[in-house]
Structure formats: structure tokens, C-alpha cells
Amino acid sequence: MVKVDLSGAQSFFEGAGPDYNAAAQAHRTLSEKTGPGNDFIGWPELPETIKEGELKRLVSVAQKIRSRSKYLVVIGIGGSYLGARGAIELLKPAPGPDDTKVIFVGNGLSPDALNRAIQEIGDDDFDINVISKSGTTLEPAIAFRVFRALCKEKYGNQAKKHIIATTDAARGVLKSLADAEGWETFVVPDDVGGRFSVLSAVGLLPMAVAGIDIKKVINSAIEEFKALDVRSPENPAWQYAAARQHLYGLGKKTEILGCYEPSFRFMAEWWKQLYGESEGKNGIGIFPASVEFTADLHSMGQFIQDGTRDLMETIVRFDKFSSDFTIPFEMGDADGLNYLAGKDLGEVCTIASDAVKAAHISGGVPNIEIHVPAINEEGFASLVCFFEMACGLSAYMSGVNPFNQPGVEAYKKNMFHMLGKPGA
Amino acid sequence: MVKVDLSGAQSFFEGAGPDYNAAAQAHRTLSEKTGPGNDFIGWPELPETIKEGELKRLVSVAQKIRSRSKYLVVIGIGGSYLGARGAIELLKPAPGPDDTKVIFVGNGLSPDALNRAIQEIGDDDFDINVISKSGTTLEPAIAFRVFRALCKEKYGNQAKKHIIATTDAARGVLKSLADAEGWETFVVPDDVGGRFSVLSAVGLLPMAVAGIDIKKVINSAIEEFKALDVRSPENPAWQYAAARQHLYGLGKKTEILGCYEPSFRFMAEWWKQLYGESEGKNGIGIFPASVEFTADLHSMGQFIQDGTRDLMETIVRFDKFSSDFTIPFEMGDADGLNYLAGKDLGEVCTIASDAVKAAHISGGVPNIEIHVPAINEEGFASLVCFFEMACGLSAYMSGVNPFNQPGVEAYKKNMFHMLGKPGA
Numbered sequence A, B: 001m002v003k004v005d006l007s008g009a010q011s012f013f014e015g016a017g018p019d020y021n022a023a024a025q026a027h028r029t030l031s032e033k034t035g036p037g038n039d040f041i042g043w044p045e046l047p048e049t050i051k052e053g054e055l056k057r058l059v060s061v062a063q064k065i066r067s068r069s070k071y072l073v074v075i076g077i078g079g080s081y082l083g084a085r086g087a088i089e090l091l092k093p094a095p096g097p098d099d100t101k102v103i104f105v106g107n108g109l110s111p112d113a114l115n116r117a118i119q120e121i122g123d124d125d126f127d128i129n130v131i132s133k134s135g136t137t138l139e140p141a142i143a144f145r146v147f148r149a150l151c152k153e154k155y156g157n158q159a160k161k162h163i164i165a166t167t168d169a170a171r172g173v174l175k176s177l178a179d180a181e182g183w184e185t186f187v188v189p190d191d192v193g194g195r196f197s198v199l200s201a202v203g204l205l206p207m208a209v210a211g212i213d214i215k216k217v218i219n220s221a222i223e224e225f226k227a228l229d230v231r232s233p234e235n236p237a238w239q240y241a242a243a244r245q246h247l248y249g250l251g252k253k254t255e256i257l258g259c260y261e262p263s264f265r266f267m268a269e270w271w272k273q274l275y276g277e278s279e280g281k282n283g284i285g286i287f288p289a290s291v292e293f294t295a296d297l298h299s300m301g302q303f304i305q306d307g308t309r310d311l312m313e314t315i316v317r318f319d320k321f322s323s324d325f326t327i328p329f330e331m332g333d334a335d336g337l338n339y340l341a342g343k344d345l346g347e348v349c350t351i352a353s354d355a356v357k358a359a360h361i362s363g364g365v366p367n368i369e370i371h372v373p374a375i376n377e378e379g380f381a382s383l384v385c386f387f388e389m390a391c392g393l394s395a396y397m398s399g400v401n402p403f404n405q406p407g408v409e410a411y412k413k414n415m416f417h418m419l420g421k422p423g424a
Helices: A020-031 A043-052 A055-068 A082-091 A113-122 A138-162 A171-181 A201-209 A214-227 A235-251 A263-278 A301-306 A345-362 A377-398 A406-419 B020-031 B043-052 B055-066 B081-092 B111-121 B138-162 B173-181 B201-209 B215-226 B236-249 B264-277 B300-304 B346-360 B377-398 B406-418
Strands: A003-005 A070-077 A101-105 A126-131 A165-167 A184-187 A253-258 A287-292 A309-320 A366-371 B003-005 B072-075 B103-105 B126-131 B163-167 B184-187 B254-259 B287-292 B310-320 B367-372
Touching: A003 A235, A020 A235, A020 A377, A043 A055, A043 A214, A043 A377, A043 B287, A043 B346, A055 A184, A055 A201, A055 A214, A070 A113, A070 A138, A070 A201, A070 A366, A082 A101, A082 A201, A082 A263, A101 A113, A113 A138, A113 B264, A113 B346, A126 A138, A126 A201, A138 A165, A138 A406, A138 B346, A138 B377, A165 A171, A165 A201, A184 A201, A201 A214, A214 A377, A235 A309, A235 A366, A235 A377, A253 A263, A263 A287, A263 A377, A263 B111, A287 B043, A287 B201, A287 B287, A287 B310, A301 A345, A301 B264, A301 B406, A309 A345, A345 A366, A345 B111, A345 B138, A345 B406, A366 A377, A406 B346, B003 B184, B020 B377, B043 B055, B043 B377, B055 B201, B055 B215, B072 B111, B072 B138, B072 B201, B072 B406, B081 B103, B081 B201, B081 B377, B103 B111, B111 B138, B126 B138, B126 B201, B138 B163, B138 B406, B163 B173, B163 B201, B201 B215, B215 B377, B236 B310, B236 B367, B236 B377, B254 B264, B264 B287, B264 B377, B300 B346, B310 B346, B346 B367, B367 B377
Parallel strands: A070 A101, A070 A126, A126 A165, A165 A184, A253 A287, A253 A309, A309 A366, B072 B103, B072 B126, B126 B163, B163 B184, B254 B287, B254 B310, B310 B367
Antiparallel strands: A003 A366, B003 B367
16 A cells, blocks of 8 residues: 655645545545546446456466567557556566567557567567557557558468457457457456556556566555545545645646656656646646656756746655665775665665655655555555546546546547548 | 747747847857856867867777677766767667667666666676766766676776776866776866766767767767857747747746657657756746657647646657658558558658647647757757757846756755765
């Protein structure tokens, strides 16, 4: 279970501070499904549903892929890839020589990136996991056409066994194709939007292929969502949602998410989509940005300490790293570091984190800490459930529908028209 | 040479629009070195200095490393690594099997990341390039102590031939160590700050080891800085600096830098340091953020289109990609993409970029485009010179010293005290 520490934000609160009554109201709206977007609140039940549904088959398909293929080509964009990529980079940052490597394509339109992916795979064995609710999103559709052809070229009439489609249960181009061709399919649930889908097959299949224990993830997620259902200001999701909405009301318009573990980079990208797309509408919303510490203390650090004062900072702190590293002693101490010799690097990192927190607070940046016990399946699951729940609450508190994204249609309409798509 | 297109910002300008008189004044202040930070304006002459100085030796040392080592371990943080990493990811995103792989360590305090780097190198041959003006910055100092020991363990009395120090010409812990141990050294110039140092040995040695033609980079940079010296509103650096300061004055407090080539990711990180650290001080400054298109149209796209209206958007557009990819025809057209068959993916990307630009403008986000002819050494050099010059001008226009970073001392002071550093 994550813990939220608001001690670094306390001195910035005004009046009655974070509005826990509003958090309680938002929680009721969410759990009773009485607010806007109420067709898309299937995600708190998702871990239970998966456990009783697709989990076993996900594990066995992943095992089959791991045993036969050097690569899994995951084709998806936005919510159909960020969660899995975030999870894999965090939990399996360095695949072993015998691991199946998960690569992500169809998340852009760069010919160079597509050529690089094809070149990387070379003559090695691969499977394809195409992830799209409809099958009509341009980037993954193009990449899938390309990789489908490569797959047929390589595997002939066995090709269909190398394609797994994660898509709508009943409708859409991709579902029709899958049925016609006989591909294995998993479901993108109707009541779960893309950015809340990492704990469905969307995220779980790539994660399992990468070697993540998805049973552990799901079991932890079930516990976590239960814990997050408590209706009190002790609920970490209430704390985070209420604190950031309060700070936003006080003019803190940008939230920086930071972490001291560089492999967290794509979890931060996942978080940006979750919060940016849920809250950034109707001309309002906290702008989500991310930094990687300590690296970015030497780049964005100056701005955070001393630039425009409309920032709040949220730091994800893993209470322990996955490994130790003892700083060695050196005869002569030519570099003057012997005062740290024998200390674990993780311990130095913890001290640095505390020092940075104090500095940023004194510079006028409210600090929220999210403590996660460890960098493992349980920690990942806790963090995901926490961020999802807090996001739903926070967006409802701000008065918007957390579960739609009307703004993404504008460029698509232009684009399909300019590309000459029939009917556009 | 880059070209700036302000057509997408025009409709947002008010009154007399961007203040080119102020740009002219800032340019005088910069070139005559009469403003604050005037001890740190060596960077416009850097390419010339390098060409007549270290360039030949940089190329030959890089060649030696490429011929003997599987890895170059670059130890540095902030300005001592972001430029090289940005350049290498952009220009050499996929090292070939015979290429020396450049890995970056000492830019954080995660024991997991350090252990992963050591594990990746395994028993392979490596060289070390440690980059630090003083040698006392904590993160690289720790990493260097560790890798120095590994190097001695592996190469015994030949170890000193595998260490190259890029550091101060005369002073500091690292310089003393290098002299005592007999390491090859290159110079971090006195009059160039870290974030402006990518065209010195700081950036050039790692780039050359990765296989980038640094002679081409330097020759292009010399031309580019000449072109950027023109004193008129035709100067792209004036255009960018004046437009963004004008928009900032109108309440556009956050600038999003975007690119349609995913390998640009760390160039955007370099840009964030350049602008954030130069301008974010005294309680003011444009907050620099970055997105990767089209991927992030499916995550941050909603916020950009429809969230808090204090954004401006700057898009780096490479006028051509490095490779083609023809979208294939498919019998039956089951996915409905045949309307694109035969088109190059890069062309589709260009159309998408135009569609996105129009959508964001209509959503209230001023758009600035920076056109770069190609993803190659010349394009990289142009972009670096352009961004550096525009940054100096923009920061002077906003009334701050572009070349200091007083805010980064706050956490360091806390940290060294808490770590028990002697004398802190």
C-alpha cells in the first residue's frame, strides 16, 4: 500500500486546507456511478474480473511466447502502450539474454523508427500483440499492416498463431479481422478507458511476456483497491486528490512528478496521460510534467528552485531499491569521497532526497511524497491503483468528466480529411 | 540553417507583436559582452576554437576507443551528459554490432542503475570518459571512483590508458588526479557553462566514439554561428526569442517542445536544461516541457487541445526523415488503409503534423515551428547553435543573467551537510 506524506505541502495550505468533504463527495459519485463518464468506471473491479477471467490464459499465452520468440512486437498507442512500457521499464529494465524482448511500435509515424524496429528484429522469431479497441487508430493500424505482412512472409500458414489481438469483445475492424483469421484474442473491456486499462490484458500480456509475475500484480491490485475504498481522510487517494486540487486553487498550475529511479521514466509518461487526459479539459487542469532525479536537479533544478512560482512537486519514493551498492574506500582519498566509503548508495540517495525536499520547500514549491515499499510487482500494482483512484477523485473534484477526451478528435478530423480518407 | 515559422503564432500576437528592438539590444549585450554573466559567453567562438585546437586529437582518441572497446562509459551529469546523449540518440539511435556503445553513468544515485550498467558491460572491453569541471560533483564523483576501480582491476598498469578526463584546464580535483595518474585530458573551457558545452570536448568525444562525424558538426556550427550573427528580424534566433518572450508576456507560461521523431527525446531534455536553467530564476521564466509526437497526441493531446490555456507549443520539424517507408497495399483492404497504400510514411507524418498544428492553433495554443533540413550532423549543429543563441537573447530580454544557476546550490548545501561531508 502506498503512503502519502503531505508534510512538505502543509505550510502552503490556506484556510481549511484540502477539502476532504469534496473528496468524500467525489468518492460517492465515483463508486455509485452517478457522475459524468459513469460508463467507464469498470477499472476498480478490473483485477477481480481478470482474476476470474482471462488471467490464466494470459499467463499461458505469455509462457508460449517466451518459450518460442526472441521478440514480442506490441502494437498500440496512448493507453494501449504506456502502462505496459512503464511497467516493463520499471520492473524489468534489463532483459536477460534468454528473455523475450518486448518492443513497442505503432506509436508514431516516423519511418526511421519503424525501419529501426524491423532491423532490430532481423531474422529472429517474433510474435505480435496488436492492441486497439477499434482497429482504426492510424498509427497502430499502419504498423499492424506492416508487421502482419512480415509475419505472413516469415511463418506462412502458421502466421496466424503468432498474432494476438487485444481488442473489443464484439465489434470493430480488429475484432472482425481476428475472427476471420483465427487469431487468439483478449478483451479491452467496454467500461474501461485506455488510460485506465493497464491492469487488463492491454497491459498484462506484454508485462507477462517480459517476465513480470502478473498474478502477483493482480492479487496486490485487488487488495489495494479494497484498501482505497475506505471513506476517510486517511485514504491516500483522498489525500493526494484533495491536496493537489487545493494547491491548484492556490495557483499551483503545474505538477512535476519526480522519482529517484531512472527506470521510472515511462511510469511518469503513463501518469502524465492519466492525469493530463482526465483533467485537462474545459480550459482547466493541472499541467503534468515529469523529472528524473537526481539527473534533472542538474537541469530543471534551477527552475524548480527559483523560477516561476506556480509549481507543485510530487515525488514517488521507493522505500528501498532492488539492489545494494556499497561505496568503496580508496587509499589516499584523492577524490575526497572517503567520508562516504562503506555507505550504501541507496542510503546516500535517501539523504539527497530529503535534502532536495527541504530545499524545494524553502524555494516555495509544495512537496507531496508518495511512498511505495519496493520496486516490485506489489509496489507497481499499489501505485497504479492509487494513481487511478486519486485521478478519478481529483477530476470529479475539479468538476470535469474524468473519463472522456473530446479534445483528441480535433486533429484527427483535420488529419483524416487531409489524408483523403474515404468519407472523412 | 534552421528556419523559424511564426505563422501559427501570428494570430495570438498583440499590439506591435514580438519586440525586435529588444532582441537587437539583447544581441548587442551578448556580442559586446556587457551584460551579466559576460564571463560565460565563449560558446559562440567554441567551434572555431575547437577546430584549431582539440578537434584532431578528439577524432584520433575516438578512433582508438572505437577500435579497441565495446563500451565507452561516459561519466557526467547535467550539461556534462545531456548534449552528447541527445546527439547520439538522435543521430545514432541504433548502434551497429561493431560500434562502440556509449553508456551514461554518474547521472543519478540509484544503486540499481549503477549495478545494471556494470552488469551490461560484463567482461567486455571499455574506456572511461569522465566529464566534470571540478571533479567534486557528487554523482559523477561516486561513479568515477567505482569505474576507476573496475578499470584498474581489469587493465592493471594499463588502466591509465583507458581513462580520458574532460575537465578544467588547470584547476580542480579531477585535473590534479589526471596529472598525477597520466590520463589523457580534454578541456572544459572556462568561459562556457555546462549547458552550452555540447560543442566542446564535453559533447564531442562521446559523439565521435558513437560514430558521429564531429568534423562535419564543427564545420556546420561555424557557418551557423556566422549566419546567426545577422542583426535583423530575419535572424531565426531573434524570431524565436522575441516570439516566445512576447507570448510569455501574454500569459503563455509553459512552452511545450515537440518533435515527430522519437529519437529526439534527449535533445528535448538538453533543450529543457538550456532554457529552464538559463531563464528560470528570480521567480520568472517560461516552464519548459516536452512531448513526443504522434505518441503523446494520445496522452497529452487532450490537455494541449483543451486544458489550461497558458501553453505555447514549439515543434522541431525535420524536413525529411533519414529513411523511407512505403505503406503497403493489401488485397481485400480488410483494415481500410488502402487509401494510403503507396504513400511514404514520412509524407503521412508531414500531413499529420500540419493537421495537428491547425487543431492546436484553433484550440488556443500558439505554434512556433523550427524547420531543420535533415536528421544529420549538419541539422544537429544548426539546431544547437540556433537554440543556444536564441536562449542567450531570450534570457537577456527577460532581464535575467542567462549564464548562472544560483538556485542549484540550495539542495547541495543541505545534502553535503546531511551526508556529513567534512567542512560542509
